Each structure stands twice: as C-alpha cells, then as structure tokens.
Amino acid sequence: MFIKAFLLADSRFEFTNINCTSYEKRIAEFEYCYLKSINRSYKYLSGKLKVYEIPLPNMKVNFVLWKRLNGYKPFLYNVTVDLCKFLATPKSSPVVKFVYESYVTFSNFNHSCPFNNDLYVEKLPVDFMNHRLTKILPFPEGDYLFEFLWFRSRSVIGSAKIYCTVS
Template sequence: MISSLILILMRPVGTGQVLKVNSLVEFKNVICDSVDKDFCRFEYCYLKSVNRTYKYVSGKVNLFQLPITNATVNIGFYKRMNGYKPFLYNDTVDGCKFIKNQKGSPITKYYFDIFKNFSNINHSCPYNHDLIIEKLTTTAVNHQVTKVLPFPEGDYMLQMNWSANGVLRAITKFFFSLT
C-alpha cells in the first residue's frame, strides 16, 4: 500500500511535465521629491494598496512657471545588490523632442511605454498644465519587464530626474520587485 502511494506521488515527476512559472511585479514604494519648490510641488504622490494583489501608483505635480518649453529627463534603472547599483540603462533625453519622435530613443520609449496610458505627459511641448500619473498598475510594468524585455528576479528602482531650462526640478523614484 505504501509503495503504490509513493509510485502515484512520483508519477507526475517522471512523466516529463514542465511547470511554467510566471514572474510578477510588486510595487514596493514611490518617492517624489520637488528639488525646486518655486518651480513645482507634488500635490500627491502615493502607492495605494487596494488588496494583496492590486496596487497602483498615482502622482500629481503642480507647475508654477508655465509654459514649459524645454524639458529634459534622465532615466536611470537600478538593481538592488548591496544598495542600488546601475542596471541596464541610464539615458538622458530631451523630453520635448522625444514626444515628437519616439523612434529616436528606443531606450526612453521602453520606459515611456510603461506609463504613457496612465499619464497626461503624452503630447509635445509646451506644457501649460499640471502633470499627472493616475493609477499606474503593476500590469503595465509587468508586461514591459517580463514580455518586452525580460529581467531577472530581484528588487529594482526606476529613478527619473526631471529638468526644465537646464535646471533640476524634481526627482521621482519607483521601487518594485520582480519575483
């Protein structure tokens, strides 16, 4: 009786079945810092956990010196290895030119595709309004880091340094893990 139970339990292993494991993104934190408070301030910037599986990021920055006709974004991707170390890409792009010609910078397009459907940062300069990212879910990030360009498991940080007229104005950091 015991030997037949062992054979039944061992049978699925011996049949050559392969289990498919899916990686999942989980948001850990978001930090928004206004470097120049006379230029912009974050009205809100938070990570909302609706339940164990559904989290989203929302943020709104109020701009005080409109219109913005010259914007630069530095995007750095970091992996946690005894502190956050540069991983994969670090790219600086003219934000106004990028929106007009997204094919000119495939690295920036990769990052932009994560949040473009959740934001009002989807037109070229000038910007005459506050900038909003609303309810960015893990689904969008998960698609980019598992399907488009698969990443290894680990803890990551996406840092964006926002400049206008050559002056650093704000820094945003998105922390997530891939398991």
C-alpha cells in the same frame, strides 16, 4: 525537462515604494505621489506634479535603472533626453520609448511641448507593469529602482524614485 520547466516559470512584478521630491518649488511641486493597495491583487501608483511656471519649456529627463546588489548599483540604463525632441520623435530613444509607453496610457503626457498644465500619472496598475516587465521585456529577478530626474537649464526641478521587485 529543464527547458520545459524554464518556459513554464512565471515572474511577478510588484511596486514596493515611491519617493517624489521637488527641488525647485517655485517652478513645480509634487501635489501627491503614492502607492495604493486596494486588495492583494490590485495595487496602483499615482502622482501629480503641480506646475507653477507655465509653459514649461526646455525640459530634459534623465532615466536611470538601478538594481539592488549590496546597495543599489547602476543596471543597464542611464539615458538623458530632451523631452520636447523625444515627444516629437519617440523612436529616437528606444529605451525611453519603452518606459514612456509603460505609463502614458495612465497620464496626461500624451501631447507635444510645451506643457501648459499640471502633469500626472493616475492609477498605473501593477498588473499592467507586470505584463510589460515580465512578458514583453523580461527582467531578471531582483529589486529595482526606476529613477527619473527632471532638469531645466542644468538645475534639477524634481525626482521620482519608484522601487519595485521582480520575483
């Protein structure tokens, strides 16, 4: 009886906030970064990074997953990858590959280095993320923060913090 009830339980993923910050505005700057709620069932995330120094080589990305437990604490993953090497061989980092596959369909990140244009994620729907984070890789209930930091030559260019909840 308990096992049957456990298997029928359904989780729900929801975006709660997003915060994008540009640190090196001479290199790149966020043009926009927001969540949009169309109605109760359709919400999406969009963001665009305007790149001023083209091409943009030697990028590293740090992905950190945080869980809210009396403040946000590191949870499971803190991974840094060389972006160009990762795009050449995505299997080199399974965690980053899962995250990358979660948004690449809704972005222009689907090509190899160097990046010669602005970078964007457009209308990433909460339903798509709900499927990935409750069915494909089930997350425990709680509040989470997905943090992305972009580095070039050891200096932080920008960061994106995506807050969400699984209930």
